[in-house]
């Protein structure tokens with residue numbers, strides 16, 4: 001996942017703006033956070049493991065001065081959760097120094113790491129992007145364009161170099177990036193909700209294959225790569241990852257999730273007394289299900305919001321333990337037939353524990369409804385879903401999954417209904433983890449820690 005942000009605002013406190021924007025992007029990565037600034041062409045970066053408020057305080061922010069800034073919240077998909085992999089990273093190359101933040105995952109990282117000059121200071125796939133730009137002696141625009149043409153896979157990037165802010169998306173546009181304005185000052189962000197928080201106005205999406213550069217002469221853009229012909233905005237962004245108040249290509253995520261719930265109620269009705277979500281990402285679909293089915297909606301499960309998202313914690317042991325700290329059922333579930341709505345099932349361990357928790361609290365029936373189809377294949381583009389072996393639905397029938405999670409009944413939303421709920425055509429989205437049809441070649445070795453040995 002990861003969240004990225006960039007701003008060029010010579011008369012504002014760019015580090016402080018970035019700090020608050022990162023708050024709005026915290027859901028995209030909780031392992032590390034960082035800000036880099038450019039002052040008269042000199043780059044400074046501060047990054048560390050932890051959440052945004054753990055990494056920065058008043059003193060550290062006021063030391064970050066400049067006209068340009070980028071920020072990053074990290075959730076690792078290549079390279080361990082280590083300080084050296086926190087971003088924005090700084091790479092000193094033969095031609096320039098580059099500060100860079102990356103959202104996505106490259107499928108040709110191994111090949112590119114072999115090609116770029118050593119040493120690299122990190123074990124992520126992101127530093128090769130910075131190295132390609134930093135070692136290229138041509139003007140920045142040409143160097144970034146050339147680097148973009150070498151990347152395969154998912155790369156939504158913000159960067160600073162030569163006193164300029166730049167941002168781009170890969171030719172498929174796997175991960176979102178929007179361009180906004182704070183007054184006249186250009187702002188780039190992973191999601192439109194970050195623009196709202198700092199009071200910037202949404203201008204437009206950065207298009208797949210587009211490079212945007214902001215410097216003394218203004219904001220200009222060029223289509224450095226021809227669009228792939230097959231758009232591949234990640235479908236997971238719609239049903240799980242993006243914040244509900246974000247708009248993806250003009251479609252508010254919350255509304256899309258409500259529609260998913262409505263379609264789910266039509267496709268897989270259940271006789272029940274209450275509909276409850278697994279908060280928070282299941283909530284809009286549960287609202288839609290309850291509305292369409294005419295069954296009362298209940299909070300049912302109370303979430304402790306001060307415990308991190310269990311999906312994001314990298315270790316299975318932490319996930320298992322996390323669930324009991326995270327949810328507690330209300331007494332009103334006792335004796336009731338429940339519909340429990342969630343956005344997805346990947347490993348199944350969280351769902352199994354929640355179903356058990358509800359039966360322990362006295363539920364008479366627990367009907368699980370999922371607002372996406374079964375997740376059956378890994379993601380190579382920036383979401384650490386798990387390997388196929390760990391995915392409960394990869395080699396099981398729906399009935400076998402139902403039995404494993406202990407539910408009274410289980411149903412998934414069809415791919416067609418999910419797609420229609422997003423108001424995007426199939427040709428605009430990546431759905432590979434649901435269909436096994438990947439829009440790029442896939443890497444032979446996709447282990448997250450494959451470069452740790454280097």
Ligand code: SF4
Pocket residue numbers: 174233234235236237378379380381382383430431432433434
């Ligand atoms: S494989 Fe799945 S999670 Fe990965 S980009 Fe495609 S739709 Fe998103």
